[in-house]
Amino acid sequence: MEGESQTDEAPARMSSLTSKLQAMIRIRRKYQVFKARRAELAREQSRTAMLHHGSTGPEIFTFETTAAGTAANPCVCRRKKKRKSRVMFPNSGRKYLPVQERNRAKSCLFLLSIIVFLQVYNAIENLDDHLQKYDLEGLEKTLKREVFGQKAAMENIIDLLTDYLSTYVHNKPLVLSLNGPIGVGKSHLGRILARHFRSVTRDQLVLQYFMLHHCPLEEKATMCTQDLASRITEMVNRGESEERIPVFIFDEVEFMHKEILDFLHSCFQANQTNEFLNAVYVLISNIGQGEITKFVLQNSSSSAPFGRQRGSHELVKQLKASLSKYHPVWKEADIVPFSLLEKAHIMDCFLDEMTQEGFYPDSSHIEHLAGEISYYTAGDKEYSMNGCKQVVAKVNLL
Structure with missing residues (x-):
């Protein structure tokens, strides 16, 4: 039974391979025919071009050649894409850009800024x-x-x-x-x-x-x-x-x-x-x-x-x-x-008053006179109760 099944599968595989080969052969033949036709058309076009260039008579513009060419070669007549025309400028000329209108508001704003600056500076x-x-x-x-x-x-x-x-x-x-x-x-x-x-x-x-x-x-x-x-x-x-x-x-x-x-x-x-x-x-x-x-x-x-x-x-x-x-x-x-006034300020008052009265400003004497005045005590500071009010009277007693 196994031998009979293997013999049945072999002709099926061969038939599929032959069908593919036949299709490939047909495609190759069509391609060669098409290629030969294209070569003949190219040769005919080159011949006609040489005949036209070799003639010495006057060239007369007619529509016969184009009509014949289109009739003989329907595939050659293709529409050419139109290229967009460029604007060419002469080399010696100048390219003028569009003129922009000058904004008067900017100049007015600039002038106003200058005036304000001058006014502020003057003030x-x-x-x-x-x-x-x-x-x-x-x-x-x-x-x-x-x-x-x-x-x-x-x-x-x-x-x-x-x-x-x-x-x-x-x-x-x-x-x-x-x-x-x-x-x-x-x-x-x-x-x-x-x-x-x-x-x-x-x-x-x-x-x-x-x-x-x-x-x-x-x-x-x-x-x-x-x-x-x-x-x-x-x-x-x-x-x-x-x-x-x-x-x-x-x-x-x-x-x-x-x-x-x-x-x-x-x-x-x-x-x-x-x-x-x-x-x-x-x-x-x-x-x-x-x-x-x-x-x-x-x-x-x-x-x-x-x-x-x-x-x-x-x-x-x-x-x-x-x-x-x-x-x-x-x-x-x-x-x-x-x-x-602190005690140091009272001593400054004594020094100033004694200098004005012509006394020699002895620091120990000034400190002794400043100690005779009543003070408030707050922490490590002493504040005079009457300020420098008694300074003049004490200096006058010297």
């Missing part, structure tokens, strides 16, 4: 020129040399004066309130300010008003108010004509009568004529000394209690609330608190 130059009239750099040097232990207060005052005096036109007068315990240098600072502004402007533009000297009696408060109003009006009018800012320094404000405080409060408002808006008012008093003393003693661990921005801001806010209860005139003021 800065004018600020410097206006500040030179008051010589605030010289004032700062004097304060550093003659006022002891109030570095933060001096820097604050110079910053406020610089910002205000840099321009002449304002919408509100500058009001400085110098508050602190007795003997810490408030009145001394007032005298320095009066002396400085009298030297850089004129004596007619500076008023130094001592309450206990100019108006000690309350029954004369109305007369004092009228006199003060006429002097302020005269000074601001003179300052307006000379384009300078007058300075008013009021000392011992804690003794000032309510009628005068009400008049000053009206002068500090913004809804006034132009000449009253360009003025500097300095109020010197020891109102709020309890809050300042408590703040300094509680923050004695810090090297500069008023130098810390957060703590100083809290103290100013507390002082403004208590002073506004005393009178609303302090609502319009920039409050500058003065700190307690």
